[in-house]
């Protein structure tokens with residue numbers, strides 16, 4: 320039998336080179352589904368919020384027909400930005416010369432445009448980006464030919480609904496902002512393996528998760544974390560195990576490249592949203608939700624506990640790795656690929672690094 324070929328970790332320049340980061344902004348991050356915001360931010364007709372994806376300014380707005388649309392945040396006249404922050408409007412009015420657009424993006428009017436011979440109002444429209452509402456979470460893809468999210472992440476929409484039966488009623492209660500001094504890929508990789516968990520997360524081996532059952536497997540461009548749970552009676556909040564099928568379960572769905580849905584026992588949804596802010600900086604937003612966004616001591620306490628334990632422990636790991644990637648002594652080592660997968664295997668990193676490599680090399 321021949322020795323299996325070792326798979327080595329991704330070369331350091333993928334995480335440190337500003338040119339690679341620029342290539343990702345123009346390519347990978349502009350051709351994948353990115354989280355924009357939650358539908359509760361655009362509850363009423365004309366509600367809007369501005370956001371950024373892949374270095375581009377955009378905004379989401381709810382139309383008269385109830386549709387949520389995403390547009391590049393730029394006037395088609397002479398390029399002034401259209402909206403800032405959040406708000407509500409009946410029509411979108413450009414602050415520069417007051418060209419006015421319908422909520423569908425169509426140009427409606429502009430001072431003195433009728434004086435211009437051959438000016439075809441109907442031909443001018445804001446540039447729209449692909450948007451999908453995924454269980455109440457709005458995702459946008461700057462690639463107009465992108466396949467729908469259900470193709471990218473097969474089965475995830477339905478699984479999430481089964482794990483969080485009231486997902487349609489949820490609203491964000493809290494966003495915990497976590498700046499990390501590392502490349503976004505370092506943070507995402509750290510999220511996507513549990514080889515480091517036993518020695519770095521003290522509560523991991525003794526907590527709710529049963530480490531020997533932990534596994535991470537690809538599901539399209541999703542990395543699905545599954546595990547059995549134990550000690551549910553030691554949880555810091557009450558769980559009604561009879562409430563529904565998945566009331567006692569833990570799972571997470573990482574959606575390549577910058578978002579993850581995570582469900583704790585008791586159907587408690589929380590999310591990770593990575594924002595790649597530079598070659599060696601990323602901000603992670605931890606989202607916590609309740610029905611209608613109502614106040615909850617349980618959720619607030621969970622958010623604090625999470626920030627003080629897992630999140631805090633991981634920050635030190637990823638920032639040390641980033642310093643290591645800048646160290647000229649680093650030669651990428653072999654990934655620990657256990658044919659049986661499981662908690663102490665890096666098979667998920669192999670998949671992730673393949674996507675990372677393709678995202679840069681295809682350009």
Ligand code: FES
Pocket residue numbers: 394395396397398399413414415416417418
């Ligand atoms: S740039 Fe918007 S109206 Fe002129």
Ligand SMILES: [Fe+2]
Pocket residue numbers: 509510515516519520629633
């Ligand atoms: Fe961790």
